[in-house]
Amino acid sequence: MNVLLDHLDLFRDGFIGTVSLTAASAALALILGVLIAGFRVSPVPPLRAFGTAWVTLLRNTPLTLLFLVAFFVLPQVLFPGISSYVLGVLALGFYTSSFVCEAVRSGISTVPLGQAEAARSLGMTFVQTLRMVVLPQATRTVLPPLSSIMIALTKNSAIAGAFNNPELFSVQKVLSDKGYNVMVIFVWVALAYLVLVFLISGFFRLLERRMEVAR
Amino acid sequence: MSSSVLFDSPGPKARARNRIYAVAGSAALLGLIAFIVYRLAAKGHLDGAMWDIFNYAGVRNSIAKGLVSTLEAFAIAGVLSLVLAVLLAVARLSDHRPVSWVATGVIELFRAVPLLITIYVLWVGFFTSDPLWAVVIGLTLYNGAVQAEVLRAGILAVPKGQSEAAYALGMSKTQVMTTVLIPQAVRSMLPTIVSQLVVTLKDTSLGFVITYEELLYAGRQMASTILVDGENPYVPVVLVFGAIYVAMCLALSALANWIEKRGRRAKTGIKVAEAQKAAPDMGGGAGPAT
Structure with missing residues (x-):
């Protein structure tokens, strides 16, 4: 109990760090994922090939390797001195985007055929069909896999802690380096992750209920 | 919905437009690649001397050693996690309430905590001098919990008539489980199980953080000790090690897809799970939806 009370500010900063890493990379992953899912079903072959690749x-690719690419190769290509927060968000966001893309793509395939056919017969273009007819209806089926992807992202953000980012894993590391009992810290850190996981799955359940429509 | 439903078969105008998009897209992509190559070349990362390091026997040996340690951790953790998975799945389905509660608790706990933190705690608390076992036991606990859920889903998917028929023949609960339910569950869930093994293989790279000398750690070590013209060869090393990881994971994924396709040909038995969709697990301590 004392470990938590004595280092409340450290735990708070760690918690906020995890939340902010997760939120930023979730936003990046969602945008990239939907865009690349669009590429994968588009009528232009090179874009399809790019999406598949x-x-x-x-x-x-293991996420740890992506972190190495972000921290050692990316600064060479762009410019040195990018903050470790941005690099961490890029690695997490790019990795997660491929899973979001697959979820969106399988969501698209659950929308009834007639919907896209109706949109086409109204003269809508590919982008219009996707944006106004298919994707809004796919949202409902994409939500459950998206929820587990976001929970996974929260837990994956622990790897960013090993790369100079203040979050819950680095709290664990700093405190056990100071000589506190690892198991006691582990209980508190695990509790913090459990809270986050419950919050995310609750949020998605709320969304699912609001979007529920009888078909 | 197949993707071709989303757009009309292109007429002459649309074909011309698509061709423009194709050229523009390819040009943008090639431009990006050219930019990356140009920048890397400008900083000297593509020089022959930088890549010459892979010709030395010492470097090759340490790559081979790293690869062996990675495969060693993967093999032990893979086998142990499958054993643990069978135990946990059977325990969770047990008729004795306390047994099933304990199994449920273990499964939920280890799926909710990031694998990195489990491994780290095992390392600091129990296996300080032997990081291999911290990695192996961490991977076993996490993947065992995930595989247990996969197996449980497989066991529940076996038609009820099967176990009823087995009980009617006078089989005991253990016999029904081991000779009727588990074989069918494993057969139908094999693609998902192999996909989860890919995640196990990817997650061995977390040993990097606790200084277990696996492939990624060997690469990092190598890159930070070798100096070529006063610079560390991080770029060649990361690219080569990335290629090794991607090749290993692709081979295992291909195996999962092959098993799925093969299972789909069979006309008997219950439906075989899809290799990719059934396991939306991202590794690094990720939990699939249940």
Whole structure:
């Protein structure tokens, strides 16, 4: 109990760090994921190939390796001195985007055929069909897998803690380096993650209930 | 919905437009690649000397050693996690309430906590001098919990008539589970189980953080000790090690897809799970939806 009370500000900063890393990379992953899912179903072959390559490559790379790419290769390509927060968000966001893309793509395939056919017969273009007819209806089926992807992202953000980012894993590391009992810290950190996981799954359940429509 | 439903078969105008998009898209992509290559070359990361390091026997040996340690951790953790998964799945389905509560608690706890933190705590608390076992036991606990849920879903998917028929023949509960339910569950869930093994393989790289000398750690070590013209060869090392990881994971994923396709050909038994969709698990301590 004392560990928590004595280092309340450290735990608070760690908690906020985890939340902010998760939120920023979730936003990046959602935007990229939807865009690349659009690429993968588009009528332009090179874009389709690019989408497939993106997903295959990122899904089969360990996240730790992506962090190494972000921290050692990216600064060489762009410019040195990018903050470790931005690099961490990029690695997490790119990795998660491939999973979001697959969720969105399988969501698109659950929308009844007639919807897209009706949109086409009204003369809508591909982008219009996707944006106004198919994607809004796919949202409902995408939400449950998206919820587990976001929970996974929260837990993956722990790896950013090993790369110079203040969050819950680095709290664990700092305090056990100071000689506190690892198991006691572990209980508090695990509790913080459980709270986050429950918050995210509750939020998505709320969204699902609001979007529920009888088909 | 197949993707072709989303757009009309292109007429002459649309074909011309698509061709423009195709050229523009490819040009943008090639431009990006050219920019990356140009920047890397300008900083000297593509020089022959930088890549020459892979010709040295010492470097090759340490890559081979790292690869062996990664595969060692993966093999032990893979086997142990499957054993744990069978135990946990059977325990969770047990008729004895306390047993099933304990199994549920263990499964939920280890799926909710990031794998990195489990491994770190095991390392600091129990296996300070032996990081291999911290990695292996962390991976076993996490993947065992996930695989247990996969197996449980498989066991529940076996038609009820099967176990009823087995009980009617006078089989005991253990016999029904081991000779009727589990074999069918494993057969139908094999693609998902192999996909989860890919996640296990990817997650061995977390040993990097606790200084277990696996592939990624060997690479980092190598890159920070070798100096070529006063610079560390981080870029070549990261690219080569990335290629090794992607190749290993792709091979395992291909195996999962092959098993799925093969299972789909069979006309008997229950439906075989899809390799990709059934496991939306991202590794690094990610939990799938249940």
